[in-house]
Structure formats: structure tokens, C-alpha cells
Amino acid sequence: QKEVEQDPGPLSVPEGAIVSLNCTYSNSAFQYFMWYRQYSRKGPELLMYTYSSGNKEDGRFTAQVDKSSKYISLFIRDSQPSDSATYLCAMGQYSSASKIIFGSGTRLSIRP
Amino acid sequence: NAGVTQTPKFRVLKTGQSMTLLCAQDMNHEYMYWYRQDPGMGLRLIHYSVGEGTTAKGEVPDGYNVSRLKKQNFLLGLESAAPSQTSVYFCASSPYGEQYFGPGTRLTVT
Numbered sequence: 001q002k003e004v005e006q007d008p009g010p011l012s013v014p015e016g017a018i019v020s021l022n023c024t025y026s027n028s029a030f031q032y033f034m035w036y037r038q039y040s041r042k043g044p045e046l047l048m049y050t051y052s053s054g055n056k057e058d059g060r061f062t063a064q065v066d067k068s069s070k071y072i073s074l075f076i077r078d079s080q081p082s083d084s085a086t087y088l089c090a091m092g093q094y095s096s097a098s099k100i101i102f103g104s105g106t107r108l109s110i111r112p
Numbered sequence: 113n114a115g116v117t118q119t120p121k122f123r124v125l126k127t128g129q130s131m132t133l134l135c136a137q138d139m140n141h142e143y144m145y146w147y148r149q150d151p152g153m154g155l156r157l158i159h160y161s162v163g164e165g166t167t168a169k170g171e172v173p174d175g176y177n178v179s180r181l182k183k184q185n186f187l188l189g190l191e192s193a194a195p196s197q198t199s200v201y202f203c204a205s206s207p208y209g210e211q212y213f214g215p216g217t218r219l220t221v222t
Contacts, residue, residue: 097160097162098168102154
């Protein structure tokens with residue numbers, strides 16, 4: 001079983017829709033959680049970073065963490081064609097610099 | 113702030129040749145990382161460093177060496193390139209937790 005599971009998609013939604021991207025994990029030792037956006041042929045760009053259960057909002061993006069269920073989500077409101085990219089979840093432990101696990105990524109396409 | 117930069121952006125090598133990839137960060141981060149990203153394999157950690165003068169192996173270190181002589185730079189070396197090392201290489205830096213990535217180096221080994 002992988003430590004982090006992420007639906008690879010592809011996910012296609014119309015412009016303006018609310019998008020929900022999800023990851024599940026098995027290791028309860030993970031302490032912080034991240035979401036990255038990666039455009040084709042570019043490096044991953046950090047979108048959200050959180051270390052507590054609950055919601056964190058930044059503009060049109062909301063990151064949700066449920067440590068009891070080992071489940072994290074990224075919501076994108078009022079989706080735009082420019083949001084079309086691959087989204088990676090990641091999680092880590094402060095006690096180990098190398099213990100950072102990335103999901104395989106969900107490819108998202110926003111239809112104009 | 114340039115963030116994390118990588119040199120070169122593209123490179124084609126013949127089997128057996130050597131090369132060094134350079135990563136530089138201007139955010140004064142302690143931690144630096146080298147990953148490779150391959151289709152269907154996701155990001156895999158090659159080597160990492162928790163501070164100037166330190167290096168450690170990651171998940172896939174074979175065939176690679178690294179050095180961190182200065183806090184802002186992290187070098188990845190391939191001593192004898194193999195076709196299996198064809199990949200996109202990303203460097204990342206971190207203050208302690210979240211990572212910031214560079215734009216990547218596309219390496220092809222023929």
C-alpha cells in the first residue's frame with residue numbers, strides 16, 4: 001500500500017465550477033501538508049501549506065485537513081482555464097528532513 | 113528574489129559522459145533537495161542536505177553524487193551517465209517543512 005494515494009484523473013470541469021482534489025494517507029505521523037500546482041514542463045509551485053486539522057483559505061483556494069480520517073483536500077472556487085495543471089499533494093514529518101511523500105498528481109483541465 | 117534556480121535547463125549526454133547540475137537558492141534555507149520526476153513514478157528523492165557541508169542519501173541515490181560546499185548551492189553530479197538517468201531533475205529548498213522548487217533540468221542520455 002502506498003503511503004499517499006491520489007486519484008490521477010484526468011479531471012475535466014467547466015469554467016466557474018468548484019473543483020475538489022483529494023489525497024488519503026496511511027501514516028499518522030505526518031505533521032504538515034502541502035498542495036503544489038505543476039504546469040506542463042515547469043517546476044511544482046507551492047500553493048498551500050498547513051500543519052493543523054481544519055481549513056486554510058487563500059483566495060480561491062481552500063486546503064482542508066482531517067487528521068483523524070487521514071484525508072486532505074484542495075478546493076478551487078470559480079475555476080479558471082489558467083488553473084489547468086497537475087496538482088500534487090505532499091506531506092511530511094518535522095522530525096525527518098527526508099520523510100516527505102508526494103502524491104502521484106491529479107491532472108486537471110478547466111473547459112472554457 | 114530569484115528563489116530557486118537551476119543550471120542548465122536542458123542537456124543531452126552520451127552514455128558514459130559526466131556532468132554537474134547546479135542549484136542555487138537565495139532564501140537562506142537550510143535544507144536542500146534533489147528529485148527526479150519520471151512519468152508514472154512521481155517525484156523521487158535522490159539526495160538531500162540539512163545544512164552547509166552535509167549530504168544524505170534519499171530514495172534513489174545510485175549513480176549520483178552531491179556536494180553542499182556553500183549554503184546557497186547544492187550540486188548534483190553524474191559521474192558516468194546511463195540512459196536510465198534520462199529524466200527531469202528538480203531541486204528544492206526548505207526552511208523547515210514546506211519546499212520550494214526550481215524550474216527543472218531536462219536531461220537526456222543517449
